[in-house]
Amino acid sequence: MAQFRLHGTKVLAVTLSGGGDTVKAKNGSMVAYDGQMAFKKMTGGGEGIRGMVTRRLTGEQMTVMEVKGQGTCFFADRASDISLVRLNGEKLHVEASNLLCTDAGLHTGTSFTGLRGATQGNGLFTTAVEGTGEAALMSAGPAVLLRVSQGAPLQVDPGAYVAHQGNLRQSFQSGVNFRTFMGEGSGEAFQIRFEGDGLVYVQPSERNTVGGEL
Amino acid sequence: MPFTEISAKLVEAQVVPGQRMFSQRGAMVAYKGDVRFTPNIQGGQGGVMSMIGRRVANESTPLMTVEGQGTVMFGHGGHHVEVINLDGDTLCVEADRLLAFDGSLQQGTLFLGKDGGVMGMVRGQISGQGLFTTTLTGKGAAAVMAHGGIVQLPITPDRPVHVDPQAYVAHFGDVRNKLSTALGWRDMVGRGSGEGFQLELTGNGAVFVQASEEKL
Numbered sequence: 001m002a003q004f005r006l007h008g009t010k011v012l013a014v015t016l017s018g019g020g021d022t023v024k025a026k027n028g029s030m031v032a033y034d035g036q037m038a039f040k041k042m043t044g045g046g047e048g049i050r051g052m053v054t055r056r057l058t059g060e061q062m063t064v065m066e067v068k069g070q071g072t073c074f075f076a077d078r079a080s081d082i083s084l085v086r087l088n089g090e091k092l093h094v095e096a097s098n099l100l101c102t103d104a105g106l107h108t109g110t111s112f113t114g115l116r117g118a119t120q121g122n123g124l125f126t127t128a129v130e131g132t133g134e135a136a137l138m139s140a141g142p143a144v145l146l147r148v149s150q151g152a153p154l155q156v157d158p159g160a161y162v163a164h165q166g167n168l169r170q171s172f173q174s175g176v177n178f179r180t181f182m183g184e185g186s187g188e189a190f191q192i193r194f195e196g197d198g199l200v201y202v203q204p205s206e207r208n209t210v211g212g213e214l
Numbered sequence: 215m216p217f218t219e220i221s222a223k224l225v226e227a228q229v230v231p232g233q234r235m236f237s238q239r240g241a242m243v244a245y246k247g248d249v250r251f252t253p254n255i256q257g258g259q260g261g262v263m264s265m266i267g268r269r270v271a272n273e274s275t276p277l278m279t280v281e282g283q284g285t286v287m288f289g290h291g292g293h294h295v296e297v298i299n300l301d302g303d304t305l306c307v308e309a310d311r312l313l314a315f316d317g318s319l320q321q322g323t324l325f326l327g328k329d330g331g332v333m334g335m336v337r338g339q340i341s342g343q344g345l346f347t348t349t350l351t352g353k354g355a356a357a358v359m360a361h362g363g364i365v366q367l368p369i370t371p372d373r374p375v376h377v378d379p380q381a382y383v384a385h386f387g388d389v390r391n392k393l394s395t396a397l398g399w400r401d402m403v404g405r406g407s408g409e410g411f412q413l414e415l416t417g418n419g420a421v422f423v424q425a426s427e428e429k430l
Contacts, residue, residue, distance in 0.1 A: 008363045010425035031381035032365075032423045034373050076381065076425035079362025 002103055004084055004134040011076045012084075012101060012136050018070030024108070025075055025101040027063035035071015042066050075101055080138035083145075083201065085165070092129040094137060094163035094201075103133025137163055139203035146200045155191040159206035166198020216316060217297045217355045224289040225297060225357045227314060231283050234317030238290060239276035241313055247284015254279045280314075288314050293359040293430060296422065300354055300386065303419070307358055307384035309348045310430055316354030324349045358384055362425030369419050376412040380427040387419015 002023045003015040011031070014023055018036075027041060042064045067073055076082075077100060085092055087106065102108060109128050129135050137143065139162050148154045148168060155173065164170075171193045194200055216228045216235065229235060229249055239253060254277045280286055289295065295313055298305060306324060315321075324347050350356055358364070360383045369375050369389055376394065385391070394414040415421050 007365050008425070010363045011365050011423075028427065030378055031425065031427070032367055032375055032377040032421070034367070034375045037376070074365065074367075074423065076362060076427075078428060079424075079426040 001105075001133075004101070004103070004136060006082060006084060007074065009081050009142060010079055011074055012082050013072055013074050014067070014101065015072045016067070016069055020068070021070070022066055022068045022104040023073075023101055024064050024104065024106075025067055026077060026099065027065050029075045029077045029100060030067070031074050031076045033069075033071055033073040035069060037067060037069035037071060037073055040066045040068070075136070077138055080140060081142045081203075083137045083139065083143045085135045085137060085163070086133075087129065087135060087165075088132055090130075090165055092135060092163055092165040093126050094129060094135075095161070096127045098138050098162050099127060099129070099135065100138045101136040102129060103131075103135065105133035106131040106135060137201060139201070140205035141203055143201045143203050146202055148194045148196060148198050148200060150197060153193055153195045154200055155193050156200060156202055157206060158190055158192055160202050160204070161192060162201040162203050164194065164198060164200045166196065168194045168196040168198040168200075170194050217314070217357055219295070219297055220287065222294050222363070223292060224287055225295050225314070227280070227286050227288060227357075229280055229282055229284055229286055231281075235280040235286075235314060236277050236317060236321075237280055237286075237288055237314035238312065239278045241288045241290045242280075243287050243289045245284055245286040247282065249280060249282040249284045249286055252279045252281070253277075279317075288357060290359060291430070293361055294363055294424075295357050295359055296364040296383075298356050298358055298384070298386070298422070300350065300352065300356065302351075302353060303386045304349050304351045305356060305384055305386040306347050306349050307356070311359050311383060312348060312350075313357040313359050315350055315356035316352075318354040319350040319352045319356065322349045322351065323347070358422065359430060360422070360424035360426075361428045361430060365423050365425065367421050367423060369415050369417060369421060371416070371418060374414055374416040375421055376414050377421055377423055378427060379411055379413050380429065381423050381425075382413055383422040383424050385415060385419060385421040387417065389415050389417040389419040389421070391415045 002021055005013050005015075007013045016023070024042065030039065082100060107130050109130070110126070143162055146154055148166070172190065173193050174190050218226050220226050224243070227235060229247070236254065242251060290313055300319065364383060367375050369387065391413050394412050
């Protein structure tokens, strides 16, 4: 089982004990390692032909490499902040571009997000990570973990959304009104609304989104 | 110890009379006291020959001499700054990553091609470092810039460290480096993992790695 630990906030150290211990990481994100490591690109996200085709079609393409070996491998990507998420059978929804590294025990797939995705600038689909193990998320700036509970829904800017987990229903809400069409919008025309019980990861930065300018 | 880290991106240096300090030109953000900044056309220590050496080696960044009495704050481009204390060791660092250093450190230029021959030259080209690097020797401190935070990894004879050339910042100690390749047929057909080249560092010392693959 690979050991994940953070070295500061921007470097992830993964200790592999050999013997078929593997992790999946974003292509080219290794910055240093000791011991013996082998890197192999996994075509189409490493989910077989079906997964590859799905990813191509959905635009949730990930270029992933498989890291195998013995020693400690350090990962970092363009000075993004990293958060570790431990999964015990739950499902984590995350944008493919925000996923840095996952344990081999985790399965990654794609799921449909509906209209929300279109405003996020990331397409209509998101990546679902499921299983037991640890996953490392990247965000521009340190991610904030916001709790959603019954009766306390949460609205998130699509450009700042990173990931969510738990039993959440998401809907899309828009505040487009007369002013928006006059070019006097507040820049907050669209939000994702989360209801139920769960956690949402939000980054202190906004991606360029379709709705961001409105 | 003249440098103190105020924040991750700002260092404060104590300047006392009779002790010079060098810094990258324009890197001063604020100062207190009576401090003079003189542009240093020679780009550092040594005489005219050292200057020519640095020009030829393309390791000349515009430096300035800081003298006087007071405190000076240095920062540049929002990059993270790390203070590295040297105790008689030799630090190898790229000239453009050097923010400021003590005048007590001996500055030099090292030809990287010497260990490794042809491979050494290839390595310089691939890592974008060129064929030369700047060395600082002696007792004192240097402030080095990096994109994202810096991680220090120890190198021992039984624990060589491999580093992505783009994330390499600096190293010190008795360290030999060579370029190791893990190129396979996958890289030839454009299916590489993006980790085709690594700097393999062996010996005794430490290497500094930044949390990003971007050059400054």
